Amino acid sequence: MPIAHQPSETGGERTEIPVNPVLTREPVTVPRFAFPDGELDADVAYQVVHDELMLDGNARLNLATFVTTWAEPQAQQLMSESFDKNMIDKDEYPRTADLEQRCVRMLADLWRAPDPATAIGCSTTGSSEACMLGGLALKRRWQKARRASGQPTDRPNIVMGANVQVCWDKFANFFEVEPRLVPMDGRRLHLGAAEAVAACDENTIGVVAVLGSTFDGSFEPVEEICTALDDLQARTGVDVPVHVDGASGAMVAPFCDPDLLWDFRLPRVASINTSGHKFGLVYPGVGWVLWRDTGALPEELVFRVNYLGGEMPTFALNFSRPGGQVIAQYYNFLRLGREGYRRVQQTCRDVAIDLAVKIAEMGPFRLLTDGSQLPVFAFVLEGELPYSVFDVSAGLREAGWLVPAYTFPPHREDIAALRIVVRNGFSHDLAELLLDDLRRVLERLEKQTAPQRGRESASFSHGTSPRPDLG
Ligand SMILES: Cc1ncc(COP(=O)(O)O)c(C=O)c1O
Numbered sequence: 001m002p003i004a005h006q007p008s009e010t011g012g013e014r015t016e017i018p019v020n021p022v023l024t025r026e027p028v029t030v031p032r033f034a035f036p037d038g039e040l041d042a043d044v045a046y047q048v049v050h051d052e053l054m055l056d057g058n059a060r061l062n063l064a065t066f067v068t069t070w071a072e073p074q075a076q077q078l079m080s081e082s083f084d085k086n087m088i089d090k091d092e093y094p095r096t097a098d099l100e101q102r103c104v105r106m107l108a109d110l111w112r113a114p115d116p117a118t119a120i121g122c123s124t125t126g127s128s129e130a131c132m133l134g135g136l137a138l139k140r141r142w143q144k145a146r147r148a149s150g151q152p153t154d155r156p157n158i159v160m161g162a163n164v165q166v167c168w169d170k171f172a173n174f175f176e177v178e179p180r181l182v183p184m185d186g187r188r189l190h191l192g193a194a195e196a197v198a199a200c201d202e203n204t205i206g207v208v209a210v211l212g213s214t215f216d217g218s219f220e221p222v223e224e225i226c227t228a229l230d231d232l233q234a235r236t237g238v239d240v241p242v243h244v245d246g247a248s249g250a251m252v253a254p255f256c257d258p259d260l261l262w263d264f265r266l267p268r269v270a271s272i273n274t275s276g277h278k279f280g281l282v283y284p285g286v287g288w289v290l291w292r293d294t295g296a297l298p299e300e301l302v303f304r305v306n307y308l309g310g311e312m313p314t315f316a317l318n319f320s321r322p323g324g325q326v327i328a329q330y331y332n333f334l335r336l337g338r339e340g341y342r343r344v345q346q347t348c349r350d351v352a353i354d355l356a357v358k359i360a361e362m363g364p365f366r367l368l369t370d371g372s373q374l375p376v377f378a379f380v381l382e383g384e385l386p387y388s389v390f391d392v393s394a395g396l397r398e399a400g401w402l403v404p405a406y407t408f409p410p411h412r413e414d415i416a417a418l419r420i421v422v423r424n425g426f427s428h429d430l431a432e433l434l435l436d437d438l439r440r441v442l443e444r445l446e447k448q449t450a451p452q453r454g455r456e457s458a459s460f461s462h463g464t465s466p467r468p469d470l471g
Contacts, residue, residue, distance in 0.1 A: 211249030217376025
């Protein structure tokens, strides 16, 4: 996204927007870029803004995003009742603050913290902020330990797969930590345990393990990574903690794969984040980050705000932020419970697996993943064809479906894939409609003589990021 909006490509050179004559007695135009001089009636301003937004994609047909695009009216009502509440005003809105604390305790319970009562955590605007906080805590812990043993602290590094989401590049850049990105290799499209350990040394602040990769929805082998790091410690004394980026998976695995070891049951897992606004089923933006105990979050990173005449510890990059998302998260926890979340996530998984099988049966596609971990799957085209995945993505877009096409990171830049994220509200019925449209698009593309779009049109690659800005 550009950081400064220059007169845009859209709308040509027009700097004034004429207002629909039905809305005003006199002809009125509104400026597109200049700060308006005068006022408009609220109804007129509403209609102008509303009309501008009509050409946005339909959020329910957006199969690119992991973020919630449908929530119950009751959750919406609670959010609209609390638009005016600022999350940081703990003293003024003590009930909202209390609901945040309850959510943290519930997540600590869900993620099997040794003692949920002493696990520490907070809400954030999303997983990006949560990952920054998780990374910062790892860095500060490492610095403290190094200083205590008289070792230099000038060259911290963090080990992760080349498939991490762009927020980890940001963390490394903003907080001056060397990113050690383990490349993909052959059929291994995410971080492997042996490769993670091979990249670690005494300057490693932590290993990031992703539960579910943004590129293909696969779970990284958190337990294997922890075991390999235990072995490293036994051999060398180097003790490297793990942060689990469970942006999506931390709200799927506890319900659908209760026996999978990835959470605080593994003593090496120091912290976990998730996006409440992904499989936590809240509208954007809310995330969560938890540390297994107070020892994992250095005390000096914690700030105190007024709360009921006392102090409440907080750890956040932002100050003001809306309270409604946290309230809606608590509503969802209460409303669905473990069984409700299990049914919702399992339904998404069932739809994803079924859709993946049917896409594989169409002929030209090969699945990279099958939707059986995150309800997300990636697939590629096979053989010499007169069209590319970018053509398929563009064709589906004409029918209203947003299905991203993108290339993979080092060393598998040769892979160009399509990816589908199945979220709550994407039913078997919608999946059938998508399949019908996909068949129609393929029929049309088969008449082409050569691919029309190549890698340069990767629909989800933005700016200077070395990887597609997915998620
Ligand atoms: C694995 C992973 N980590 C972090 C993020 C960033 O999350 P958010 O959009 O909540 O900031 C994403 C987004 O898709 C993700 O998939």
